[in-house]
Amino acid sequence: MTSARSTFALETSWAPATDDRPLAYILKLTNHSKSSLAGFRLCVSGPGRVDPAASIDGGSLGTRLSNFTELLPPEGFVLEPEATWTVAVHGLSWAFKHWTDGARGAYLVLADGGTLSIGTGPTLKVGGNAPPKRGVAAFPVPMSPPVPVSVIPWPKEVAVSGRRAAPAGFTLIAGGAEATAAAEAFTKLTEDLFAVEGIVRSASEGGLPVQLHRKEGFAAEAYEIVFAVDSVSVAAAGRTGLLYGLITLGQIWRGARHFPDAYSFPAAGTITDAPTMDWRGLHLDVARQFYGEAEIRKLLAILAWSKLNRFHWHLSDDESWRVEIDAYPALTEIGAWRGHGLPVPPLLGTGPEKTGGFYTKATIRGIVAYAKSIGIEIVPEIDVPGHCFAMQMAIPELRDPDEQGSYYSVQGFRDNCLNPAREKTYEVLETIFKELIELFPFKTIHVGADEVPIGAWSGSPEALAKLRDISGAAMAEAHARRLNVITNTHGADAIDGSGAAVLQAIFLKRIQTFLASQGCVTGGWEEAAHGNVIDKAATYLCGWRDMDVSAALAGEGYSMVVCPGQAYYLDMANSPDWDEPGASWAGWSAPEMTYQFDPVAGWNDAQKANLRGVQACIWSEPMKDRAVFDRLVFPRLSAIAETGWTLPERKSWERFKAAAGLMPVLYGFPIA
Template sequence: MTIATKTKYQLETFWVPGGQDENPAYALSLTNNTDQPLEGFTLCVSGPARIDPEATVEGGRLLTRLSNHAEFAPPEGFVLKPGETWTVKALGMSYHPKHWTDGANAGYVVLADNNTVPVSVAPTRAKGDNAALTRGSVVYPVPKVAPVSVSVVPWPSAVSVSGRLAPPVGLDLQSEGAEADAAVQSFKSLTGGLFPVEGIVRPAAEGGFPVLLTLADGLAAEAYSVRFSTSRVTVSASASTGFLYGLITLAQILRGARLHPETFLFPASGEITDEPALGWRGVHLDVARQFYGTAEIEQFLRIMAWNKLNRFHWHLSDDEAWRVEIDAYPALTEIGAWRGHGLKIPPLLGSGPQVTGGYYSKAAIRQIVALAGNLGIEVVPEIDVPGHCYAMLQAIPELRDPAESGSYFSVQGFPDNCINPAREETYRVLETIFDELIELFPSKIIHIGADEVPLGAWSGSPEALARLRDVSGEAMATAHAARLNVITNTHGADEIDGSGAAVLQAEFLARIQNFLASRGCVTGGWQEAAHGNVIDKSKSLLFGWRTVEASAALAGEGYDMVVCPGQVYYLDMANSQAWSEPGASWAGWSDPEKLYAFDPVEGWSEAQKKHLLGVQCCIWSEPMTDRGVFDRLVFPRLSALAETGWSLPERKSFARFEALVGLMPILYGVYAEK
């Protein structure tokens, strides 16, 4: 028999939004469950909640604040007796928490001898909200009567089927030619990974229904047709990806008919013809804030393929971590891939005092890229520069001007997080890193970030100010130097157009793009890469994350655009405004229906639409410590985005989507309690 015991120390956090009689306040209460007094200690917590560096703190002192990592000390001489609680209250947050995952989700006590003790942390509660906290994907039950007779997500271009066969137990695939053979092997691997015991692919000896794959000239690479008869199914395509997508559609129909025969049928006749509306149907995954192992990435790629998504934007570096092996600079992963108490990168975003993190070896990356290629997915790596480089600078401090003084701060509360564009060492290091990356990623699209450079970046660097003086004159350099030690970006990302930071960033971007172009690569960047209008539009693409209107304006300037506005397509945003929902809401919120109905090119002119590459959802991982939160935030919104990218607007129907999406797989299998 197991006897339950209390943890030594327990932390509860509480958010008071403020009102007529009280100011907004964030309270942290530590309870001593031991039989010994606690003294000479400090309390460390990590967010996403960020204490404002100028906050007033009651009941203790704020010793350290690095982004969402905060260390508090009680008053001098304070003793936390057994069974008692100490409360420290911060009157000032960098942003006001809106959801239960905004608060502290990890903590530990540092004892007087510098040893650490983990603390049990309860989800943050908000004053006036007692609703049950939610996690796990919302369950979308398959109805008895659906708007359509076959189950396919995303919905095809044309569906004309009739009759009903008894659903076969599996599919006996008969391929002709290299393209079809490759698709069969990929499909076997895909279904075996997603549905290992269903036996979707099986020989005739085990009851597999004949499926013939035939080459059809004239179809686009991702297009296909599926023709049904009583004796066999014929899948036609011109390329392996088209064959794979045809087989995925057929398998979705089979699963629907087998699992819900009262709702869906397996057709006896008719045809489905299909091709995507948009060429770029992407998903961005941030692996810097939280780390996902190779097995998780591979399963996520399988789910992407099942949704006919074809671009995996892999966010491999940020302030919080560096996640890719670089032979020339082993310190990047030795230092930048790990967080923990006493390390150069402290516990952040739910990591405790123990060493946590990880990185992708080159062997793992090759394995992942190969799987993606077999599934029709291009992998686009991102190394975010020149901002969001705190982890990189901890590993390679030479990328900062050694004479730099003072500090500037990023929107996420990291000091001095930009590599210096005025240093030749910066370009030598980056060119070496990019050369190693290019060898790993055959897509030859290298995303360089370029977002959220702080307004005061490099304002204390003599090298940067000298370069700015040469380029833009004394007045600009003097104005920029005045931004040193000014706490900017406390509540949002500053617009830097026209600033010294924008001028220096533009010089940096032009040089990096020229280098990548010399290696035969296209440069990707967030929309801030357009600062200064210096990058070659014919060799670049931009990702519009702020608004549809901003993306349209950039398209009008001739930039090729992937549309991913944070208000709707950022999947770390909560499903509703309720405190009980996990996620964030600094950009907005969007439930599956809102995302599904969203028009990514509303108001665009025909000339602007010529520069539309496609759409992408972005998974930022700040709230993803709990994988049940991942499933709730990502699914089924990922499938809603997939249908926007694949199906023409006039073919969309949320009522149909809602009836079918419950059959789509999710990553961790965590569903919300009914």
């Protein structure tokens, strides 16, 4: 495999539909080499998906799987040196809205079967383009912020006075095992996030003494800080509260140290604090794009600095499988990798080379221990019964051998659901979950349960027989008629009342019963409520579509974590402008909109009693470019953290905005 970045150039552009012209996704391949090119195929992938029924000018559609698209030139076509081949695709699963929607990876398959990688730039919008935005938006610290100290999320009670020069750092004096553990965790945290700043330092280097001690009467995450001229004390019931007190102290120090004309370090007074919500989470999809151990660890440090306490780790999806399972090594041998000629093709901007990765058990144990030390519990997700294309590539015996025809998921994957009628399904999953439970001692396992296509299992004799037994011949026959009917090319199917919903319900009931027998709480996306068969006392749901659905489910007695796509999905763009990166299916949400969003607006008291908390969700489709990750995630992650922690009446966008630029980011790419 060789590179052809200098000899072939690919330019992609987007032309929205007009009254006299259909939409067009235009790809121009230019041959800058000195040789003619014939018998080739152009392969592209990115978040955007070509519709299988699209008309194509200048070529034809070859293999297509989700966002992987193979485009074929006309029969006998030769691309001469310095000539350009232009293909116009009229038909997409959704209209492009942002520069990251088009091809983010491309390569040629040559007549001899070899491949040539091609560089791709931002997709251009016909009619004019501003430079594409990358990196965190600037949030400068004002000369006169609304409050004297820089803290995010804002505490429950701040009663400080006076002003002293920020000390060189802090000398931590711990009384007892819990205080010592908090001091060690804070020291490691500051080294991971701000290595050269010396927030923790010895008395010989001028460290201000900080006394840490346990104090009865505090909730688990609550704390109190008392300022004096020559010392500070932090009190809490245990390690996590003490750590959070130190984090607040560290934030105050950084504001006063870096911006002494704007923020102060108090000479006297107290801060008393406790969160308003128990569950303050972040979901990270590592299936669409892989994040290495170092990235995960630093992200966890950022969560802790924001007082977020749950990490929802999305370890499997159609595009890959990311966790080592001893009983089924093929899951990582096959399912963790994408590339030309592999069972899972290049997707979402990956090229022809073998790319991907997975987390070994040793890596996971280390990450879990680190997270626990900084107040974070990890919830692994294995997304079932849908979103299982990679899993089925690795374990093909999960399929009904007599299944016929095809159905497609909203993301364009064929036949991607585990079969609820197969005993092999449960044998494999129970084995996998037992290994996961040993790795993740929080004993909360998320099972996905989202976006099962309405045609799922419509060609499986085993599934149809099971459906006939449960719901009668009429429903089984109606479901069989969904075979080969293409659905959900423009949005996830609503499957309530369908044969697919009935089959998923029996699947989820059995899986949730098994997990409960292992002492585990089951998490699911809101679709896990289909059929109302799961035990509400041992389950929580993540509400993602809109707040009406979350409110209704809370009213039915489900414990809810609120994460609506419209406000808390951090892959959504910051604005509707083409030059912003990100997705658009749920709209867009500027940082101020995310901050101001009320997750329980209109909920009654009974519904609010079933609110477990809030969660930001990072779906990684547009984030191959890590500068795009920074732009999309920050500071909206901090905005959601404050909603989960701070009393609503104490929130202030102006105060938040003034300190947002002091919060750490994952990569720190310069703004572009």
